[in-house]
Amino acid sequence: MRHAVILTGLTLLAAALPAQQAAPEEVSLKVVNYDQLAETVRQLRGKVVVVDLWEDT
Amino acid sequence: MPHLVQMHKKYADKGLAVITVAVDDPRNEKTKASLTNFLKRVNATFSNFILDEKEAVWQKKFGIEGIPYIFVFNREGKYKRFEAGDIDEELANVEKLVVEWLKARASERSKGQAQVEIKPVTRAGLEQEIERHKGKVVLLNYWALF
Numbered sequence: 001m002r003h004a005v006i007l008t009g010l011t012l013l014a015a016a017l018p019a020q021q022a023a024p025e026e027v028s029l030k031v032v033n034y035d036q037l038a039e040t041v042r043q044l045r046g047k048v049v050v051v052d053l054w055e056d057t
Numbered sequence: 058m059p060h061l062v063q064m065h066k067k068y069a070d071k072g073l074a075v076i077t078v079a080v081d082d083p084r085n086e087k088t089k090a091s092l093t094n095f096l097k098r099v100n101a102t103f104s105n106f107i108l109d110e111k112e113a114v115w116q117k118k119f120g121i122e123g124i125p126y127i128f129v130f131n132r133e134g135k136y137k138r139f140e141a142g143d144i145d146e147e148l149a150n151v152e153k154l155v156v157e158w159l160k161a162r163a164s165e166r167s168k169g170q171a172q173v174e175i176k177p178v179t180r181a182g183l184e185q186e187i188e189r190h191k192g193k194v195v196l197l198n199y200w201a202l203f
Contacts, residue, residue, distance in 0.1 A: 027097045031083045032106045034118050039185075040076065040104065041130060047074045048158045049130040050151065052061055053119070055080050056092050 059099050060148045064155065071159050072132070075103040080115060080124060083107045127151050131158040 032040070041049055058077070065075040077096070081088045089107060096105050108115055116122055127139040129151055137154060139147045178186070187195055 027093070027101055027105065029079075029089060029093045029096060029105045029107055031109050033109045034115060037076075037078060037106060037108065040106075042134065043189075044074045044076075044130075045134050046132050047072045048068075048132060048155055049074045049076065049128075050061065050064070050155065051128040051130070052058070052075070052077045053080060053121075053124045053126040053128075054058070054077060055124055056088055056095065 058095070058101060060152075062099050062101055064148075064152055065103055068155060068159060073155060073159060077101060077103070077105045079105075079107045080112070081107060083109045129154050129158070131161065 041051060061075055061077070065073060079092050081092065083089065092105075092107065110118070119126065119128075121138075121140075125140075127147065128136050129139070130136045139151055187197070
C-alpha cells in the first residue's frame, strides 16, 4: 500500500515543467508545492531525471 | 551537490535533467539566501526548488521519513530511490543507474521507436497544460475513435 502511495505520488511527479525544458542559464531557487514539483517532473518525461531532496539546516 | 553538478554537465546533452528540492522553510529568508548562495557557489545551473509543504506532508507524499534522498526517473517515468546515507557511495550508484537508463534510450532510438503517451486529464489539468504554452499559438484537437 505504501509503495502504491509512493508510486502514485511519484507518477504525478512525472508530470510537470516543460518536457524538453532547458536548464536555466543562471542559478535560481523557486518555491513550489508538491503538485507543482510533480508536474515539473512529469513534463520531463523522455529524459532521465535525478531529483535530489536535501536541506540546508 | 557538486557531484550532481558534474553529473549534469557530463550527461545533460545525452538526456539527463537534474532537479534539487530543498525541504527547508520557504518563509525563512535567511535560509533561502543561504540555499541560493550555496547553489551559486557550486554553479547548480539546473532547476532548484524549495518545497512549500509541511514536513509531515512531503514525508507522506514521498514515502520517506527524512533526507537526503535521491530519486532517479527513467524516460518512461519509472523511478528508483536512493537513501543517501553514505553520500559518496550512493552517488556512484546513482550515476551508474543514470548511465544505464540513458543508454536504454539510445538503443530504443536505434530501433526508430517513437515515445507516445496518452493520459487522462481533468478540465483543470487541460487548462493548466494550455497555460504552460502561453506565448505560443496552440492547436487543440478534440478527437475520438468512432
